[in-house]
Amino acid sequence: MKLLTIFLLLSMTCCIANAEKKNPPKNDDIIEAALIEAGKDHFPPDFKFDEIGTIKHEDTYYHAFVGYLKTGNYRVLLFDNTPTYLGFYTVEYEPVDYEESAVLLDDGADGYFNLRIGKEGPLENILVDGLKTSFVKNDQAPAEKQSMEEEKPKITIAYRDWTFSVKGQSRSARAIFVKKLGSKVYLKDEKRGITKDFPFGMLSKEDIDYLRSIDAL
Numbered sequence: 001m002k003l004l005t006i007f008l009l010l011s012m013t014c015c016i017a018n019a020e021k022k023n024p025p026k027n028d029d030i031i032e033a034a035l036i037e038a039g040k041d042h043f044p045p046d047f048k049f050d051e052i053g054t055i056k057h058e059d060t061y062y063h064a065f066v067g068y069l070k071t072g073n074y075r076v077l078l079f080d081n082t083p084t085y086l087g088f089y090t091v092e093y094e095p096v097d098y099e100e101s102a103v104l105l106d107d108g109a110d111g112y113f114n115l116r117i118g119k120e121g122p123l124e125n126i127l128v129d130g131l132k133t134s135f136v137k138n139d140q141a142p143a144e145k146q147s148m149e150e151e152k153p154k155i156t157i158a159y160r161d162w163t164f165s166v167k168g169q170s171r172s173a174r175a176i177f178v179k180k181l182g183s184k185v186y187l188k189d190e191k192r193g194i195t196k197d198f199p200f201g202m203l204s205k206e207d208i209d210y211l212r213s214i215d216a217l
Contacts, residue, residue, distance in 0.1 A: 038087075042088065049065050085138050094106045175190060177211070
């Protein structure tokens with residue numbers, strides 16, 4: 001019994017020692033210096049920013065900040081845990097919160113759009129309310145610290161055929177993924193342009209696999 005207890009304590013100590021600690025930028029001056037070093041596209045005149053939070057992702061952390069543009073749009077600024085400035089997304093909806101592996105954008109109604117981090121870091125392109133937004137990466141960052149998913153084949157977020165189970169019957173529709181909220185996904189119908197929510201339980205296995213492939217789940 002004593003040997004088992006000692007083994008468990010050693011295992012817990014090892015896990016704690018190997019766990020990566022949060023390492024955000026220390027202050028606003030460091031953030032501003034990183035943006036200036038990245039170039040004028042990353043730090044426009046009179047640019048203001050604020051903290052969103054530290055995001056747990058896989059075995060590491062990302063540190064997110066919101067930037068305010070004169071156009072009324074926003075930027076989601078991302079640092080890795082070294083902390084190196086990686087780049088930004090420009091979005092129409094205000095970043096207001098975060099959850100594991102995602103920044104939450106206020107959708108102007110009762111929910112959020114998820115700006116999700118990919119398995120290896122910021123995705124090259126994301127879809128927010130049906131519109132593609134590209135990640136503008138910091139070209140000054142060391143290549144080994146850039147977490148873009150460049151080497152893996154990317155699944156394009158586009159209109160596709162979805163299969164639903166409705167009262168035991170199979171039905172299909174051509175639609176595009178808009179967002180995930182709780183246990184539902186929101187899809188925009190190609191013909192009618194209407195966005196509707198569907199519980200995960202109505203989707204086929206192929207649909208669930210597709211959602212995982214675009215990091216929506």
